[in-house]
Amino acid sequence: MDLPQEVHIFTVSLTAPFVLYGMNNISAFQEPLVVLALGGIALLTVLFLAHLSVRHIKTVDPLFYVFALFSFTCVVGLTNALEQDGYIAGFMGFYMRKGEPYLSTAYAIMMSYWDGVVHFILLLLMVHHMFRGKPFRNLALFWAGSMIANQLVFIPGIVIGKHGKNIYPAFWRNTPFLLLPIWAAAKLLHRPRELPIITADKIAAEQKKGLFSRPIDLLLTVGLLGTMAFTIFRGFVVLECPLDNCFTYIYQYEPYLKDNVGFPKVMMLVFLFYALPLLAAFVCGLYIPGCTWMLDWTMIFAGALAQAQWCHIGASLHSRTPFTYRVPRDVWRVVMTLNVLYMVLPLILALRCHTRAAFFLKAVPQGQANDKKKK
Secondary structure, three states: OOOOHHHHHHHHHOOHHHHHHHHHOOHHHOOHHHHHHHHHHHHHHHHHHHHHHOOOOOOOOOHHHHHHHHHHHHHHHHHHHHHHOOOOOOOOHHHHHHOOHHHHOHHHHHHHHHHHHHHHHHHHHHHHHHOOOOOOHHHHHHHHHHHHHHHHHHHHHHHHOHHHHOOOHHHHHHHHHHHHHHHHHHHHHOOOOOOOOOOHHHHHHHHOOOHHHOHHHHHHHHHHHHHHHHHHHHHHHHOOOOOHHHHHHHHHOOHHHHOOOOHHHHHHHHHHHHHHHHHHHHHHHHHOOOOOOHHHHHHHHHHHHHHHHHHHHHHHHOOOOOHHHOOOHHHHHHHHHHHHHHHHHHHHHHHHHHHOOHHHOOOOOOOOOOHHHHO
């Protein structure tokens, strides 16, 4: 009996630690260009093994190969996180020296945990659903948003941070890890949405309600406006705004924002220039009925903010971050509350859009929802 595809992917992914262990203990494999070449060979081998597991299937979704590739790198990421935190040893030493030394930073460690746990589970679930004819579009959009946010912060952060003068050829392996999720998201957005079956009468009734008649949407709107204000404020803080409030915040509340690794500064700028316009669009989507795009973009945004905030919160507390840049104990609750709310609100918004989607669906033209017309 053939094993399920997700089992094949899981098995292939678990070979990652053995590959890393071998490379770590063979000196010939530890030159910068060799590290990059062997990394490429390993990924091509994963794609070949993935192809062998589906060779008997006539039509295979091309996203399967993307998911297989990233499943392998997720295990590599988890191996890195566990070694950097001292739980295992003997796997990543060569890669820290001649590959990507910035993977030992607090931000990269938290990123690796997210890859190795959240992304890995999502990928296996998506492969499981794909080959059983179950919908996986929403899961994939969440994953794509998370991956895109990951690389939008990680790649520029490497270049402008303290590791920018110590970049090896292995740095370029991050390029496909940005481009492939963007391609996957574009492909998914062109596929039919997984819409619930809702009667035309119910859609019309829901869309007649004003914002004040929808208390949950009103609270979400207020929350989004507060999130926008916090996004602008932290953007100004990392841009070294001379206002007293900005100076006080970066020194007394979130000193991690001035850590010279570069990741926190890039993240706040990504929020300012990319998240802020989306937040404004979501406010409009909660006010104007029929914005079907809300169903997709809230899911992408939820994945992006969840990943980014996990890394930001974790890195600001991690022991690899110098003590002077960690969150001060006397304001720990305030800072954590603000950051957790910043992460949770997009998740609640995406959940609201998908559990009660009537307000966001296209209205049926007048007359077609009439009982006599339907008869």
